Amino acid sequence: xxxxxxxxxxxxxxxxASPFILVIIxxxxxxxVLATEAGLxxxxxxxxxxxxxxxxxxxxxxxxxxENVPTAIVLISALAVNLRMAMYSASLTPYIGAAxxxxxxxxxxxxxxxxxVVGVAKFEAAPEMTVPERVGYFLGAVTPIVPLWYIFxxxxxxxGARIPDSWALDFAIPIAxxxxxxxxxxxxxxxxxxxxxxxxALLAAGIPYSLGLIxxxxxxxxxxxxxxxWQQRKAADQ
Numbered sequence: 286x287x288x289x290x291x292x293x294x295x296x297x298x299x300x301x302a303s304p305f306i307l308v309i310i311x312x313x314x315x316x317x318v319l320a321t322e323a324g325l326x327x328x329x330x331x332x333x334x335x336x337x338x339x340x341x342x343x344x345x346x347x348x349x350x351x352e353n354v355p356t357a358i359v360l361i362s363a364l365a366v367n368l369r370m371a372m373y374s375a376s377l378t379p380y381i382g383a384a385x386x387x388x389x390x391x392x393x394x395x396x397x398x399x400x401x402v403v404g405v406a407k408f409e410a411a412p413e414m415t416v417p418e419r420v421g422y423f424l425g426a427v428t429p430i431v432p433l434w435y436i437f438x439x440x441x442x443x444x445g446a447r448i449p450d451s452w453a454l455d456f457a458i459p460i461a462x463x464x465x466x467x468x469x470x471x472x473x474x475x476x477x478x479x480x481x482x483x484x485x486a487l488l489a490a491g492i493p494y495s496l497g498l499i500x501x502x503x504x505x506x507x508x509x510x511x512x513x514x515w516q517q518r519k520a521a522d523q
Contacts, residue, residue, distance in 0.1 A: 291421040298425020327442045334438040342366045364365025365499040373401045380408045456490040472504020
């Protein structure tokens with residue numbers, strides 16, 4: 286594997302993930318603003334983004350902290366939201382699991398929704414890629430994402446309330462997740478999981494501490510898994 290080939294994969298990852306820049310900037314800025322409004326100082330806000338580096342979990346924890354929810358519930362809720370990272374890791378293992386330990390550790394830290402979506406889509410479409418190419422591509426996919434997450438979290442934290450409400454930064458949250466999940470509806474099981482999660486989330490909206498979202502996520506995963514098993518059995522019987 287030549288250095289030029291790895292660089293080519295890296296550059297392609299940057300190109301393929303670049304559209305997410307349009308949403309990561311307001312997304313990160315909004316977190317910085319809300320974190321400081323919730324009482325965190327700039328150092329605490331930046332530590333939050335650098336250590337956790339998971340937007341959905343960060344917003345969930347921040348909301349619960351503002352509601353004075355017990356610390357145990359905050360931690361459990363944030364961990365539950367981030368359980369998807371365990372599934373991401375399992376899904377990526379066949380593609381980059383043979384990489385050196387330090388590369389796998391780096392990829393594990395940099396596994397975010399955007400890098401996973403872009404990476405898996407590429408790996409599935411190009412099974413001929415070697416492990417070094419896949420690692421290079423994956424790292425390229427996070428290059429336009431992670432640095433901007435840090436930078437604009439800092440911008441939001443420093444500016445705080447000085448960002449006018451008319452900018453409506455919160456539009457970035459639904460757009461970011463719609464952009465990520467839409468390409469992942471590749472099978473009937475995915476669609477069932479999403480629909481079940483949405484319905485359960487609406488029905489469980491009144492449960493305290495936003496625990497309804499955790500219940501909805503678990504229900505969606507269970508429904509998707511059962512649907513996939515049903516499809517496999519149906520295919521085997523034919």
